[in-house]
Amino acid sequence: MKAKELRPSGHSSGWHARETDIMNETRTKVVAFNGSARKNGNTAILLRTVLKELEAEGIETELIQLSGAKIHGCLACRKCSTKKDRRCSQTGDMGNAYIEKMEAADGILLGSPTYVADITPEIKALMDRACLVSKANGGIFRRKVGAAVVAVRRAGAIHAFDSLNHFFLISEMIVPGSSYWNIGYGREIGDVEKDEEGMQTMKTLGQNMAWLLKKIKSEA
């Protein structure tokens, strides 16, 4: 079998995998999206903490940062419902590349900082487009594993967390829990690392997500 080619992306760190693993098409993959306008900020730190646990269990991971990426909201054109080609009709931005990444993954992590007690426009744009494309095509994310991660300075995180979870639940995805809701506290970059409980919540989330992915994969 020919080694699978990994597409480079300007917005991602690429799949982390050993060459031998790349040969194995059945390897479990998780893609994480950081919706923050601030690349490598607190949301990225939280997401990487979850990803580290997944990697420790042999799961391939990729972190995609939406900061600076061209991603428009849904146009409500409904062309995805008529074309049914598993993609969005808007082709001039990163939307379809991200939907493709989501479709190829076994697990999806959505991360957002809290902006005015909600999620960022970038992650909302991705969620809206992916949601409609999935619905138009019979549920392309059905039974994948999904989890949300939120960074916050003080208040509004639970609302942002709920917003992200709406995507997984309407997409028929399976959502693992942690020891608390997946929230990390901090304002300046790196502050979340001082939130011990938040960091532990991310680690436990990664472990639970890995456990669930393995169970699902072994039953498939």
Ligand SMILES: Cc1cc2nc3c(=O)[nH]c(=O)nc-3n(C[C@H](O)[C@H](O)[C@H](O)COP(=O)(O)O)c2cc1C
């Ligand atoms: C536009 C904007 C709105 C924000 N709104 C809130 C808010 O409603 N509640 C809050 O506690 N923090 C708010 N913050 C602070 C961020 O949530 C916090 O700094 C977070 O750690 C940023 O994560 P990041 O480093 O991944 O961007 C806001 C920040 C920005 C830039």
